[in-house]
Amino acid sequence: MKVSARLENLLIRSLSQSMNVDMMEKLAGYVIPDYNLHDSTGFPANIPIPQITAARQITKDMERSNYLLKFVEKLVDVNKNGVMGNRIGIRFLSQIINETEEHGFKFDPATGIFIEADNRKTKGWGILQQGRIYEFSFLRFDIVENSRLVRKYPAAIIRNAYDDFKKLVKSIVEKRNGRIWNWEGDGGLASFYLGGKNIQATLSGIEILMELFMYNLLQCKIGEGIHTRIAVHTGPSIFSENIDSIQNDTLRRLETIENEHTESDSLTLSPGVFSDLGGKLERFFRQRTVSEGNYLYFFRLEWEET
Amino acid sequence: MGRNMNIAILTNSPENIPDKLMKLPKKNRNSVEVLPGSDLRKIVKEDRGIDMIYLDSSSVKKIDSTVNYLARQNTVLWGIIDLNNLIGDVAILFLNGCVDYIDKITAERIVFSRRINLIEKYLGKYRSEWLQNKKKSYDDNVSIDWNNIAEGGEYPFFIMFIELDGRSRFEKTWGKSNLEKAVRHFQLFIERMVASYNGKIWMWSGFGGIVLFPFAGNHDAILCGFRLMLYKYVFDVEESLFPNFISFRMALHLGEMRYSSRRKGHVISDSINFVVHLGKRYARPGNFYVSDRAMNSCMGALKGYFVREREYEERIIYRMKKPVLIPQDKKI
Numbered sequence: 001m002k003v004s005a006r007l008e009n010l011l012i013r014s015l016s017q018s019m020n021v022d023m024m025e026k027l028a029g030y031v032i033p034d035y036n037l038h039d040s041t042g043f044p045a046n047i048p049i050p051q052i053t054a055a056r057q058i059t060k061d062m063e064r065s066n067y068l069l070k071f072v073e074k075l076v077d078v079n080k081n082g083v084m085g086n087r088i089g090i091r092f093l094s095q096i097i098n099e100t101e102e103h104g105f106k107f108d109p110a111t112g113i114f115i116e117a118d119n120r121k122t123k124g125w126g127i128l129q130q131g132r133i134y135e136f137s138f139l140r141f142d143i144v145e146n147s148r149l150v151r152k153y154p155a156a157i158i159r160n161a162y163d164d165f166k167k168l169v170k171s172i173v174e175k176r177n178g179r180i181w182n183w184e185g186d187g188g189l190a191s192f193y194l195g196g197k198n199i200q201a202t203l204s205g206i207e208i209l210m211e212l213f214m215y216n217l218l219q220c221k222i223g224e225g226i227h228t229r230i231a232v233h234t235g236p237s238i239f240s241e242n243i244d245s246i247q248n249d250t251l252r253r254l255e256t257i258e259n260e261h262t263e264s265d266s267l268t269l270s271p272g273v274f275s276d277l278g279g280k281l282e283r284f285f286r287q288r289t290v291s292e293g294n295y296l297y298f299f300r301l302e303w304e305e306t
Numbered sequence: 307m308g309r310n311m312n313i314a315i316l317t318n319s320p321e322n323i324p325d326k327l328m329k330l331p332k333k334n335r336n337s338v339e340v341l342p343g344s345d346l347r348k349i350v351k352e353d354r355g356i357d358m359i360y361l362d363s364s365s366v367k368k369i370d371s372t373v374n375y376l377a378r379q380n381t382v383l384w385g386i387i388d389l390n391n392l393i394g395d396v397a398i399l400f401l402n403g404c405v406d407y408i409d410k411i412t413a414e415r416i417v418f419s420r421r422i423n424l425i426e427k428y429l430g431k432y433r434s435e436w437l438q439n440k441k442k443s444y445d446d447n448v449s450i451d452w453n454n455i456a457e458g459g460e461y462p463f464f465i466m467f468i469e470l471d472g473r474s475r476f477e478k479t480w481g482k483s484n485l486e487k488a489v490r491h492f493q494l495f496i497e498r499m500v501a502s503y504n505g506k507i508w509m510w511s512g513f514g515g516i517v518l519f520p521f522a523g524n525h526d527a528i529l530c531g532f533r534l535m536l537y538k539y540v541f542d543v544e545e546s547l548f549p550n551f552i553s554f555r556m557a558l559h560l561g562e563m564r565y566s567s568r569r570k571g572h573v574i575s576d577s578i579n580f581v582v583h584l585g586k587r588y589a590r591p592g593n594f595y596v597s598d599r600a601m602n603s604c605m606g607a608l609k610g611y612f613v614r615e616r617e618y619e620e621r622i623i624y625r626m627k628k629p630v631l632i633p634q635d636k637k638i
Contacts, residue, residue, distance in 0.1 A: 203544060206631075210536055217607050218529075280551065281543045286633050302630040306613045 003063050007099040014075070014092045015055035021048070023088065027078060028058045031070045035061070069114045069127060072100050077112055111195040115177070123179050125193060128239040137197040137234040137273060139178070139205055140254050141169060142187035144227040144264045157221050162186070165226055168215060172207045176200040181243045187228075189243070189251075198234055198276035205230045205267040206284065209301050213265075231258035233270040261290060266300040273297075311336040311422065312602055315387070317362035318343040322389060324413050327360070330606055334419050337606040339614070346372070350379050356602075358383040358425070360406070363392045377402035383429070389413060405429070450520040452506065460564045461520065464527030464600060465577055466505070467585030468496060468534075469514025471553040471592060476513075488547035489513060492554075495541050496534070503530035508567075514554070514585075516578065521560065528604045531556050531594050532611070532626060539631045551632070553592040557585035560600040580619060588618045598622040 015024050021037070028035040041057045043049050049057075062071040076097070079090040090096075097107050105114040105126060116126030128134060143149070143165065150158055162185065170180055173190040178200060182189040192201045208230060216225030235250030253270070262268040274282060274297040285297040313336060317323055320340050330338055341349060343365025349356060363386055366372045376384045385406030386399055393399065396407050405425055408416070450461055470476075470492060476485055489512075496517070497507055503526040505519040519527040534556065542551045561577025580597070589595050596604070596612060601624050604612070612624040 203540065207540060210540075214533070214536075218605070283632050284539070299631075303611070304628040304630060306627060 001066070001068065001103060003068055004099065004103070007096070007103070008059055008063070010092050010096050010099055011059045011072075012052065012055045014090060014096060015058060016051040018091045019088055021051060021054045023083070024054050024058055026083065027074055028061070028071070030074055031062065031067050032065060066129060069100065069105065072096055073113050076107070108194070113194065115194060121174060121179065123181055123191075123241060123243070124239055125177075125179065128193070130240055131238060133236050133238050134193060135234070136237050136250070137192040137201040137232060138237075138251065138254050139173070139190040139192070139201045139230060139232045140187070140258045141190075141205075141208065141228050141230045142258060144229060146186035149222065149226075153222055161220055161222050161226055164215065164219070165212070165228075168211050169208055172204050172211065176204050178204060189254075196276070198232070198273045199278070199281060201232045201234075202267075202269060202273060202277060202281060205232055206299060209265060209267060209299075213301055227264045229258055229262040229264060230267040231262050231269075232267065232273050233257055234272045234276075257296060261288075261296050262298075263300070266298060269297040269299075271295055271297070311357045311426065313338045313422065314349065314356045314359045315340045315362070316343040316346055316349065316359050316365060317387070318365040319362065322364070323362065323387065326416075326418050327387065327408070327413060330419050330422070334606045336419075336422055337604070337609045338418075347375070350376075350382055356382060356598075358385065358405070360385045360387050360408070363388040364390050369393065373399060373402055373404075376404070383425075385425075387413070405433075450522055452504070452520060455520060455565050457566060457568075458564060460562050462560065462562050463521060463565075463577075464505075464519040465559050465561060465563070465581045466500075466517040466519070466527060466531060467514070467557040467581045468517060468554060469585060471555060473513050484547075491545065491547045492541075492552065495545060499534055499537065500530055503527065505530060516581070518565075523603070525603045525605050525608065527558060527560075528596060528600065528608060531558055531596070532608060535594050535626055536629050539629075555585060555589040555591055556594040557581050557589055557597075558595070558600045559584065559597040560603070580621075584618055584623070588623070592628065594626040596624045596626070598624070 019027075025035065025037040028037070037043075037049060037054055037057065038045050040061055041049055041053060043053075058071075059068075062068045075090045075093060078088050079093050082088055100114060101107060101117070104117050104120060106117045107114050114127065116122060120126060124130075143162070166183060169188070169190070173180055176192070177194050178190045178192040180188060181191050190201070190204065192198075192204075194200075208228065212226060212228060216227075220226060231254055233250065233254040235248075235253070237248050237250050238246055240246050257268050257270060269277075269285060274285060277285075282297075284299050286299075288296050288298050290296050315323060315328055315338060317340065320328070323340070328338060328340055330336055343362055346359070346361060346366070349359065359382055361372070361376070361384060363369050369392055373386075383405050385404060385408065386393060387408045389408075389410045391409060393407070399407055405428065406421070408421075455461055470489065480488070493507070493510055493515070496515075500506065500517050500519070503519060504522070505517045505527065507515050508518045509516045519530070538552070538554070542548075546552060559577055559581040561575070561580065563575035563577050564573060566573050584595055584597065595615070598621050601609070601612065601622075611627050613627060615623045615625045617623060
């Protein structure tokens with residue numbers, strides 16, 4: 001990210017007027033582990049570094065190592081919660097946030113982080129870095145019996161129905177701050193990274209099943225409707241703009257859960273996702289034993305029998 | 307006809323009527339229900355939103371006088387199912403205004419949905435005056451929207467009563483301000499959901515209120531209620547300030563009322579009274595009820611999710627089957 005001179009100046013003034021050099025170095029260390037201001041500035045260890053020099057150097061280092069957003073997020077956190085019991089008021093903070101948002105980001109007070117502005121929706125929320133490993137919640141969805149449907153119905157009907165399904169999934173996923181990472185025609189992969197990612201992925205899965213039910217009932221031109229299997233699993237994964245290149249245990253396990261343990265019109269969660277749901281949401285799920293000591297959690301929209 | 311056609315099979319022996327005459331494909335915009343043959347005069351007399359009846363000839367004692375009776379009616383189309391060949395002169399039926407006749411052989415051969423399509427074509431070609439007279443007051447107002455509703459004017463509305471269940475329990479266990487905040491949150495959820503279907507909360511008092519949807523010849527109000535029942539669970543998890551799952555009941559009716567945005571307590575309307583009584587006195591917690599008049603505009607596919615309940619104030623009432631998102635073996 002190319003940082004404007006105005007943002008740099010605001011940060012330098014803010015740091016130098018809000019805290020001493022030791023505190024600046026401590027905050028920088030939260031973002032870049034083992035950060036050493038003397039090494040960075042070239043000042044000998046026994047020579048004190050002037051406030052303004054320290055502020056300028058830290059701003060430059062954050063910018064150069066692509067951690068500026070994280071550093072601003074840390075300043076917001078410190079302003080709100082203090083550091084080790086000490087309250088620190090960060091000067092010019094609202095101006096810093098506004099100026100950062102001018103760079104195409106928006107600050108989300110709920111999660112305390114910057115993500116890309118609403119008009120940009122990239123696979124990495126504008127903040128994930130290529131090649132780094134992050135903890136995600138993944139949602140995988142697949143249209144059931146795609147090959148049979150394609151053989152049975154005219155191509156135009158299938159194309160329209162699948163386009164509708166894609167729009168439906170995309171809007172539900174993006175509404176909860178998720179991103180569609182991959183779309184293969186009859187299914188795909190969505191990822192969630194921010195905030196309560198497991199809850200957001202699970203609610204997206206439930207809502208997709210509900211919306212698909214309504215779509216089949218009222219709109220779908222395929223007589224038997226479209227049916228899907230959805231699985232949600234959480235775990236670490238490398239981030240890459242080239243999604244096809246990402247292969248890891250988390251995604252392999254997700255695929256197994258979706259392919260082998262999920263029935264049509266239902267959603268299956270791995271234990272790591274389920275344990276994050278909280279009292280109300282976990283009641284939607286039934287536990288299923290896959291093998292001894294190995295459980296999955298299962299949801300389906302059902303109707304009262306009369 | 308360009309609108310949903312609601313068909314009733316009137317028989318005292320439904321077991322004798324072939325299944326294919328008692329249902330239409332799931333996505334067909336028309337609908338079929340089976341009602342007692344003995345209720346013929348009651349059904350014809352009252353406006354229950356039925357467009358066409360098929361009378362099972364074996365369900366009436368004197369078929370000739372019944373045909374004469376039907377010939378005098380102009381509020382409902384009629385046809386005869388005559389599986390036992392009780393009608394001697396079929397032509398007389400048509401000379402008296404009958405639009406269809408199904409004997410045993412025909413019943414075995416026909417595809418019912420196609421038959422209804424043929425009847426609709428026939429009506430459009432030869433009986434257009436009937437279509438024009440049918441529910442004229444509503445069709446004239448098909449374009450009603452909030453923009454052309456004036457203070458003091460009388461309009462047809464879908465009127466929805468909605469109220470949270472468990473008021474006394476909440477009042478006993480919650481502090482006043484927390485409870486008000488949680489109910490306000492619920493009200494905002496309702497406001498947002500009904501707005502997508504052109505509905506507005508007209509009146510809100512305490513734990514519930516009345517929502518108005520200007521009648522526009524579609525099933526949006528029923529669809530809105532349907533979605534509220536489904537999305538309530540997402541609201542519970544994502545937004546609700548109540549710690550437990552909430553429950554609310556809804557009632558929907560189609561009727562005329564003089565619109566007023568002020569002095570709402572002074573509005574006198576049978577339709578409002580009916581829907582409030584239906585919601586407060588008849589409805590069971592957690593359920594959505596629709597009057598026969600409102601159900602008239604419901605498309606076939608959605609109708610399959612409603613079941614007929616006992617009558618209330620001489621109207622047929624339908625209840626939406628409840629979605630089950632929480633497995634039955636888990637307590638809420």
